[in-house]
Amino acid sequence: MKALTKAPPESLLRLKGQRTDAIDTPALVVDLDAMDRNIQRLAEFAAKHQMLWRPHAKTHKSINLAHRLLAAGACGICVQKTGEAEALAAGGIDDIYISNEVIAPAKLARVAQLAQTLSERGGRLSICVDSREGIERLAQALQGHPARLRVFVEIDVGQGRCGVLPGSAAVSLVQDIQRHASLEFGGLQAYHGKAQHLRGVAERREAIAEAVQAVHRTCEALQAAGLQTPLITGAGTGTLVLEAASGVYGELQAGSFMFMDADYASNERDPAQPHFEQALFVKTQVISASLDHAVCDAGHKSHAIDSGLPQVLCLVAGHELDYANGGDEHGLLRAARPGGPLPQLGQFLWLIPGHCDPTVNLHDHLIGVRGGLVEGVVDCIIDVDARGALT
């Protein structure tokens, strides 16, 4: 498990109170005002719908940010990896849900240890399963540990990734869970990842309507078997208004809403969706300039391109720039309109990443900025504590 505290390097600590000009590039920068508004809007949305929200820490991987989300009313956090759970537990997060299947005995031993640690602290570890073998392995790992583990059965609600088929297959798994005193059935994991990025509102409505039907079908099958479903957990930034409106889901897992990215910004906006603002940027600098293009120092080692290339934030009308991939460490910048102005050597630019989660995963630190100034040290230089927590 990672140490509880990890001091950011001196060069970052020196940034406190300075203008953003002082931030060396490439760097990942968070507009804390925008992020706070995003968090507040989700908190209000969840309260209005009387839902729990358990934002996904795979987005930020940061102890500091997880605590901010809890302070705003989140009931706990989701993670995808055992290592993320360990890193965030080491930072004082007590209610953690590994919303993913864990199969390796070595990892399950860590899961069992973490369940006990959190339980002793008055917290709770939850995890996801989609197979009988997964349940057996979990139960085996927990032997000799007094802690109980809350277990969600993942059903495939349309993504075609993990999860059993909705209906009787899920019932069978719940019955398996109930054979083990160390396991407690927590409910259904019903997350539709693909639906988050369907561009049109109608497409997303259709996808989530099917997901909701799958959930209903499964709850009915469980009820027919005399089993109650304590909670349905799921939903991402792209569809959360739909899961909320369904009346079935009780917990929102959305994580990207706090940062946003170019991909989510490309979705047609659902009128019911809270207004989430772009809060995450890669600051970059022009290191080479020629007559027809400029080159900046942020390539795909600085931002993930799985969901498309970054966009260049346009601060002056008419100065729009297109970003083309220049390799691992370079970006190629051209005027969006023929003859438009190019940035000068040394100029700083702000990129809007295509996809926030894997972009954060590339950086050791997030630099928090408020009103153009780097904020106080504790609250601003935000370690990406679980970066590299791949296992």
Add this chain to the structure above:
Amino acid sequence: MKALTKAPPESLLRLKGQRTDAIDTPALVVDLDAMDRNIQRLAEFAAKHQMLWRPHAKTHKSINLAHRLLAAGACGICVQKTGEAEALAAGGIDDIYISNEVIAPAKLARVAQLAQTLSERGGRLSICVDSREGIERLAQALQGHPARLRVFVEIDVGQGRCGVLPGSAAVSLVQDIQRHASLEFGGLQAYHGKAQHLRGVAERREAIAEAVQAVHRTCEALQAAGLQTPLITGAGTGTLVLEAASGVYGELQAGSFMFMDADYASNERDPAQPHFEQALFVKTQVISASLDHAVCDAGHKSHAIDSGLPQVLCLVAGHELDYANGGDEHGLLRAARPGGPLPQLGQFLWLIPGHCDPTVNLHDHLIGVRGGLVEGVVDCIIDVDARGALT
């Protein structure tokens, strides 16, 4: 600057001498025998062509591997970032070339400091420029430092990224360099990144023929101005046979040859090319299995997908699998032939990354394996020391 030594976590140290089954997933694993053969083949190739080789450390970012390359005859290392140079210098690498433009005064102050540090150790720092302003800024940063910096003028030999136009523009920059006692003209940086990934041998020959012409033209212009060109540096894994055959290039910068990847493997092989073997793998595990697909625990937080998705290493004929993107933490596996067998829950698989450099950048450690066993600690758990050295 990073500390000289950094102990890998206990969980990795315990792997020493164990079979690869013991490696938790996802993990980046190097077949050290294959890597050693790749290094040996490049060393022999360079010797045969009487060329220096200065492998690019942006590929491996590892002190341990940099030392292995030097031991095999490399004259030094290339890096792309000041932070990489610092991390590798802290690990005892004395001859470092930042093959990239540096413009930020804060970084240039670090460059100047590093030039002095390496000089005091009997080593040398080199850097790349492509603008008069870049040269002025460099000279300014070096004021008050006794160390001299070797400076290469980058010419654009067809990539359309950094670099001045071949010919008179380069002459003008060399003259600028020579106005500063702290700067020493090292030669021309003439790297054609795009050409590395042209699939056909004929296309690559054409591209590098043009690059060689551009170099000739520039050397002639320099000679006409009474200037000698000490060295032409460039070439990558995809084209190095062509630069070597040109008789103009004196130094090879190729880095990927030591690991290789699915993208380089897709190139039509030049008969003159040394046989470079795949040596880098992402070990992954099946965490979910259904009737028509399986899901493994390696998504694009475990391997870069800028140059395509990873391939699944096929260990049994007829068991070929296709990998589809399952998001940040998941890969979707389907039988390559309808009805072909799917891997079972818990099964380990080995992925060949699409692109080695940014894949290494996602990991904190490389696990070195020889003959199916994790090798001794010092030589096997290879820290990616400069991972996250973005600036």
